[in-house]
Amino acid sequence: MDRLKKYLNLYINDPYDAYVNAELGExxxxxxxxxxxxxxxxxxxxxxxxxxKEMTYCCVLKTWKQLNITKRRPEYxxxxxxxxxxxxxxxxxxxxxxxxxxxxKEEWKTSYMYACLxxxxxxxxxxxxxxxxxxxxxLTFQKAFTSWYIGQREESKELWLELNKLKNIPKKYKDxxxxxxxxxxx
Amino acid sequence: MIxxxxxxxxxxxxxxxPLIIPAELTSGTGLCNVSLFExxxxxxASIRHVHYSLYHSEFGQKFYNKWGAxxxxxxxxDMTLTTGNYLCRINPNTLExxxxxxxxxxxxxxxxxxxxxGLEDVRIFKWDDQLYVCGVRRxxxxxxxxxxxxxxxxxxxxxxxxxxxxxxxxPNHTYLEKNWMPIFDMPYHFVKWANPIQVVKCNPEDKxxxxxxxxxxxxxxxxxVIKKGKKLDLPRGIRGSSPVILFGDYRxxxxxxxxxxxxxxxxxxxxxxxxxxxxxxxxNLVSLSKAFSFxxxxxxxxxxxxxxxxxxxxxxGYQDNAAYLMKMPTSLLTEMEWEDDYPYNFKP
Numbered sequence: 209m210d211r212l213k214k215y216l217n218l219y220i221n222d223p224y225d226a227y228v229n230a231e232l233g234e235x236x237x238x239x240x241x242x243x244x245x246x247x248x249x250x251x252x253x254x255x256x257x258x259x260x261k262e263m264t265y266c267c268v269l270k271t272w273k274q275l276n277i278t279k280r281r282p283e284y285x286x287x288x289x290x291x292x293x294x295x296x297x298x299x300x301x302x303x304x305x306x307x308x309x310x311x312x313k314e315e316w317k318t319s320y321m322y323a324c325l326x327x328x329x330x331x332x333x334x335x336x337x338x339x340x341x342x343x344x345x346x347l348t349f350q351k352a353f354t355s356w357y358i359g360q361r362e363e364s365k366e367l368w369l370e371l372n373k374l375k376n377i378p379k380k381y382k383d384x385x386x387x388x389x390x391x392x393x394x
Numbered sequence: 395m396i397x398x399x400x401x402x403x404x405x406x407x408x409x410x411x412p413l414i415i416p417a418e419l420t421s422g423t424g425l426c427n428v429s430l431f432e433x434x435x436x437x438x439a440s441i442r443h444v445h446y447s448l449y450h451s452e453f454g455q456k457f458y459n460k461w462g463a464x465x466x467x468x469x470x471x472d473m474t475l476t477t478g479n480y481l482c483r484i485n486p487n488t489l490e491x492x493x494x495x496x497x498x499x500x501x502x503x504x505x506x507x508x509x510x511x512g513l514e515d516v517r518i519f520k521w522d523d524q525l526y527v528c529g530v531r532r533x534x535x536x537x538x539x540x541x542x543x544x545x546x547x548x549x550x551x552x553x554x555x556x557x558x559x560x561x562x563x564x565p566n567h568t569y570l571e572k573n574w575m576p577i578f579d580m581p582y583h584f585v586k587w588a589n590p591i592q593v594v595k596c597n598p599e600d601k602x603x604x605x606x607x608x609x610x611x612x613x614x615x616x617x618x619v620i621k622k623g624k625k626l627d628l629p630r631g632i633r634g635s636s637p638v639i640l641f642g643d644y645r646x647x648x649x650x651x652x653x654x655x656x657x658x659x660x661x662x663x664x665x666x667x668x669x670x671x672x673x674x675x676x677x678n679l680v681s682l683s684k685a686f687s688f689x690x691x692x693x694x695x696x697x698x699x700x701x702x703x704x705x706x707x708x709x710x711g712y713q714d715n716a717a718y719l720m721k722m723p724t725s726l727l728t729e730m731e732w733e734d735d736y737p738y739n740f741k742p
Binding site: 209212213219220223224236241244245251253254255268271274275277278279281282284288291295 | 411456459715
């Protein structure tokens with residue numbers, strides 16, 4: 209609460225400081241107050257949209273993330289990710305989440321498309337705040353996963369094997385990668 | 395216009411506290427429109443929990459979502475805008491929420507048949523030593539007709555139960571009655587309109603029932619008991635907001651007004667403003683502040699006002715998404731902008 213109050217007071221002293229708005233949003237997100245976080249991240253995005261594209265993009269994704277956590281707003285989520293893509297198409301994070309949305313719906317070609325689009329923009333600097341993007345490897349993961357369903361089984365195999373060589377992947381993903389990669393070794 | 399009253403307050407001996415109900419209970423959706431009451435020295439509050447997050451792209455409006463620059467992000471599989479209310483005890487030192495209980499309304503609930511569900515913008519108070527919440531309910535008729543409902547609440551350490559629910563009917567039919575401001579020192583009286591002043595009295599003993607599609611409503615009557623003064627020429631209509639409280643020899647409240655407009659995308663948008671308004675005991679208007687905002691947001695709404703130890707305690711919602719309690723030294727009324735031509739002008 210102390211940090212929340214600190215940034216609340218900083219906000220009040222300058223409501224047009226976009227970075228303070230974002231910090232206040234982040235403090236609200238940390239305690240699960242997604243609606244309040246949405247307010248301040250959206251405000252930050254609006255204040256910055258002509259000055260700091262990466263931060264603006266990050267804040268737009270934060271407005272997606274709050275309702276992603278709340279759940280039951282799928283249309284909003286999809287459109288907010290599309291808003292982020294439209295604003296800054298040369299970053300991978302929104303493509304990754306769009307790929308996830310479509311693979312959950314078993315719309316494999318669309319999911320594959322977004323994974324491919326995201327991979328065009330890998331190795332970009334990390335965003336200032338966490339937007340649920342584990343790393344570029346998860347775009348490869350999505351591409352490996354979806355390519356199997358759209359008839360690109362050789363490509364899928366190569367991608368799982370490529371992923372299996374990577375280090376420092378969280379266990380929950382590593383287990384899936386190993387299972388798929390090992391199935392090709394038999 | 396003062397767009398950021400909170401800045402004046404925190405830089406002149408006041409403070410502001412966020413009011414939080416844990417996200418495990420709210421899914422992180424909006425907390426707003428807090429009302430306050432002082433009960434035997436203890437500060438109690440009602441916090442409105444809306445089951446949506448408000449999306450308001452305020453500035454260049456570059457980031458419309460599917461529904462525009464201003465939209466309610468309710469669950470897409472439940473198109474209602476549903477409200478619940480928490481009763482809270484406020485820590486007198488931090489002015490944060492100490493304890494809370496959601497009001498259990500199940501005893502009086504009937505199946506809602508309109509899209510605004512629940513008791514909205516509740517004010518909490520005691521009249522004749524009985525704890526009440528009073529707000530507007532619009533979910534009992536299929537046209538969304540709204541009436542103020544006065545509800546007795548039994549609040550103990552472990553629970554808050556709505557015991558009774560009386561819908562306050564008006565003598566001549568209207569579509570919507572809301573934001574009546576309870577007058578704390580006058581039981582069963584509300585300021586219904588502030589420009590010009592119109593005080594109504596509800597009659598809890600004059601009970602009747604009304605059959606509606608999904609059940610039976612308990613109705614109490616109301617009547618206008620004071621109506622005086624000339625309508626002031628102001629740019630927007632004055633509407634109720636906080637309760638009306640005693641302030642020295644006067645009664646004071648905070649009102650709100652709204653400018654509805656259509657943004658460049660031709661969808662509905664809104665800008666809310668507030669004012670301090672003060673009357674003498676005979677309901678002559680003696681002071682009227684100019685419009686102000688609390689924290690420089692376009693959508694803010696105040697439901698709470700107390701005087702405690704030479705401070706105003708003012709509670710308000712920010713974009714329906716966040717709730718705050720501000721402690722404002724009463725001496726800072728001199729820092730407000732005031733309309734001329736009223737006898738009690740706080741200008742130094």
